Amino acid sequence: MASTVNKLLLVCLAGTSLCEPLVQRAALPVADTLFVNGIIHTLDTGSTTVVDGALAITNGTITCVGTEVACKPAVGSSTKVVDLNGKAVIPGLIDTHIHPIDAGRAMLGCTLRFQQLTQDALRNIIQACLDRQPGETRMLTVTEFDREGFTAINGPGNKAMLDSLNTTRPIAIIATNQHNVFVNSKTLQLLNITRDTPDPPGGRIGRDSNGELTGFLEENASGPARALGGDRGISQIDASIAALAQLRQKGITTILDALQGRHDAWTNLTAQGDLTVRVFTCFGIFGSLDFPSIVAQAQDVKKTLDSGALVANAPGQIWRHVKFFTDGVLPQASESGFLLEPYLVDSGNGTWVPGKNFGIPNSNQSQIMEIITRTLDAGLNIHLHASGDAAVRSVLNAAEAMNRTFRPSEIGIAHAELVAVEDRQRFAKLGIPVIASYQWAQKATYWAGLNEKALGPERMSRVEAHGILNDEGALLSYGSDWPVDPLDPFLALSIGVNRQGDPQNRNSHASFGPQFVGRLDQQPALSREVALRGMTTAAAKYLDSSDSIGSLEVGKFADLVVIDRDYFDEAAVPNEELAKNKVLLTMVGGRAVFADNSTNFLPAEWVAESDRLNSHPVVKSISPGNILSRAVTGRACGSHSGHVH
Template identity: 40%
Template sequence: MYSLGLMKFVIIAFIASVEGNNQVHIFARRIMTTLTVSRGHSGEKESKTLLKATTVITGGSVYTMNDLFDWYPDGAVAMRHGTIIWVGNSAGLRDHVNLEGASTVNTRGHPIMPGLIDSHMHPLLAGIAVLSCVLDSNSVKLADLQSKILACLEPETTSKDEILTVVNWDRPGFNSVNGHDATYRDLEGLSSRPIQLKASDGHSTLVNESLLRLLNITATSLNPPGGKYAKDASGQPTGILEDSAGYQVLKLVKPSIETLTTAASIAQSVINSHGVTSVVDAAVTSQLQVPAYSALYDAGNLTSRYFGSFVIFDPDLQELKTVLSNFSQLRTTHETGPLNAAPGINLGGIKFYMDGVITYPTSSGAVLEPYLLPDPKNASHWIPANSTIAPFSSGSNLTEFLDIVMENNFTVHLHADGDAAVRTLLDSIEALPYDLEDNRIAVAHAELVDPIDYHRFRELNIRLIMQYQWAQDSTSYHAINGTKDTSHSLGPVRMGYLQPYGNLTSMGNNVIYGSDFPVEPLDPFLALQIAVTRMGSLTDKNSAASQNPIFYRPINDQGPLSRIIAMRGFTTYGAQWLNASSQIGSLEVGKFADLIVTQHDFFDLSVPNESIADNAVLMTMVGGQVVYAADSNISNSSSQNRQSGRDFPVPQALWSATAFEQQHSWRRRDPEKELMRFGGLREGCGLHLHKH
């Protein structure tokens, strides 16, 4: 007869070996739970002195997401001033915790999990878009587009010289419906005021003639590093600015601090409602994000942990040290110090673009083999272009760039979409004269990776930040009418390599999740369903399959993730990348009380994988403060079929005062419905695969 201790040891070893298998791992953990003599963890030896709690959450399963995947079917989490002091089964709560005077939430059967970490998004841009002129899915035909812009121009309440920013422009849709790519001439006669249309993919901008003049873009203008001025057959600019070329408009747009803080507040209200407690802003600038989030923090209005990566558009090595010195000064001025229970600001990253995007028609992602183009003699036949698209930076320059950035104590957040961009950065990192320390460099997107490079990420100690939802089919891959789409521009072989996070995981890589919100919908449970099934949802309106069932299919045979591994991308793996594993990412003693209560149990294996998206967040807590709670008996989710009304009380004493005010103020405007009108959260147009 084996001893109980030996049995537990054997099961623990078994668990460690099968984490990628949903059923086996979860079943093993539940056996482990029944064998566990201790009813909880306090982090202290047994003592007659009970731990004094200020807040306790009980009533549902607690999934800790710790290394052993500890799970308590009737669980409780006790905290003191925002830090967890005990977690375990409710039966052991009073034996370890002094509950006198503590505020209590009983979730009435709803499960409790760690707060979600979104490691790649653009939150301020989401809020700014709500305050801008927003196109809807019907603004594709030229006449409809012009009509919408005119409505935003009238009545004129601003200076004739102020730039009108129009967001959510569907460039591929415009091209398809109108039979030509847009030019500045399509905006003629609307207004003499400068106008810019920001494409929903974040990589194209259309400007009118007035703005072309302001930017001094002419036939002789050279393309900026990492960008392109589109020109017609005669060499004249068309008004299309691609990638970094479009960011020049930022220098002319100077929103007020009031506008910035309002935008940031709108965005974080939506973020909190989806259970996201920590965000990584993947393109921070000194004139936008830094003042906005500093103002929120100074006013006590920050309700999520904010990690930012300063964006560098031109990696000029001669100026790099000066640029990094300026960023370091901004860190000194605006960072809020070590992580605390209350959310703060960390600005320790540098973002750099290796290429654009691989989706048609932009096709600016760097690729090893040429994109395919329609044959001029036979439009249904696609032939290779005359040349490939090269990365924005060469290998030797990138190696030096990375070395200097890390020497200045920044982490590196690299955008690399195509297989050539990925290969170049891998070669550049391999050329460094030293081995990488943990969590110094992460690659975002990696949509297209040559399989011979899969093993190199782990060998070189590089992190991967990927978007689970891009593995579902949509109009970005397959056109409903015609053949002008990504599947034809890439061809069948490369289509088979897309979104390889399952195969990368099987090679030992820990894939971190980033939504790319607002370019993509912020819909964590849809993303988790797609991670597990490699297909979309027939019921979630953020999925193309819900708009047209033809898209309810996988795009290729790349492998899926298990539920546990997919959730780790939202929790423990994200915390590791942020070098914050001792503070966030799991529900453990000594960590901050960042947690969510969900409507349904994500790990309930009786729920089919195809129904994972039919879930919702009922309550979000950051550092022990409630920053979101769904109203009772209301529907407040992205799925058309689920109800997310909260059926348990939340004491007002637990609310962050700011979050309570923001939620109830912005609920009157319903920011989620406003966000539906642009970017990722578009109603009735399906999912478009784009990224920043």
């Protein structure tokens, strides 16, 4: 670890090659923007950092990285020269598993904001949402439900507590992990679900010990309730506009939208010039096993919506991925993540012993092989959700049976929260990246209490093995899974590096109480460089776009972020302060899409443009409390949760 860090702290000394421009001076085109006096972390293959560095941009493309002397010839009469005051510059962040439209809808709709709530508090928030829409009869969809946190203080919950609300509307509460919903009797009635309704394939209808419906619908059983809620009266474009505002502010310049049907939101935003992030989109249909139809639809969407190629100064949309779920999620309330050995159950005398439930596989191995084959044969890539060790193994086995190695972009396994020891080396061998959510490697409500008991200590010691998988040669590409968790890339980096949360960060479970402070386990963590590469170069590799994004090099797009505190400066920013960083400037293809209006060194017109984007009525309408940061409830033993989709 130390050696990679040292390499990154290389300094440009006068007379060394680093001080030369990376193209011939004579060939330097006139720059639109020249940054000077910055610490430029290029994240090129040599991990070059230029201290007191400069970076020139022409038409959205980087045309010089080096010293000020080296890049100065790019200055012309129209060049904006921006003195960075010694601030650090890193490549724009790439998030390869995120749900922006769900996140936008959550911000604009009725949200429980990730809080751990008592029954009464939950009912009060929902009643207030109902009361804000008098006369409305359609379903109320509620999001950001911390089910694990709720269960920890209230028990499992029952539809009766929703039935007593003052409304005749159907209600569906979507858990943060997005894999289950909690509904009232009106919803069950509209869906024709009775105590005699059998569980659908790949789904579970919650019942109590007397067989009565509890109101919880797991996995494939949750689809109809979500569908009933429709778009919640929030259009895709409004949801996208709300999400983009957050992405800009967090330094995210490229995303892989992890599950979408066909929609035109990105097209419309592009036409308005307001698409401020490069969007890769996964076409997926939750719960369907009709592979020929999924692939045909994905091809059709690609034909009509895909922008064709990334373009330097104009973010577009790339529809190249199919999304497929192979299992559910691990928390005890769901137990739908597919495991090699069953979840443990309470034996009644204080010990936990293997039960009968292995989780919910969404498909068998030959089906996984079929969807992979059909997708790749159609010239598309496949992004597979696999949380449990059996689900992960199914994908690895299916890939292995195809008898070839894969390009890193072809097959991605999202989550891989639990991986069997003997499977760890297979990712690198097969060429399959792991899309990892670093923030899950902290002590959290979803790993505590019944959740850790149901997995048992041996499996608990192996969850979120990001460091080990990296050491075994797997390509790690970061995915936030927002809105499963609040969007906070520097917290994620901090947890990747520390394997523990930050008690001072409200988005971290470590802020919820002393039981969540400290290291999750003794597994190796990530180096700062590996963690950041997962959001930059490795992510670009996964998206098959290393030629244009991921690092700050001549010829690549000017997607970059200026940060308040130098991420790589271990003296100035000790490990425990990594999450405190702040984005000052986000640039996509040379356009400043976010400029912190409290800084004094950024051009006024950039700040004005950033403020203009954020003055959109939709962005303005987001109540600050609905920005996805967990609110502090003030309970001494409070614990909150988001989990795992």
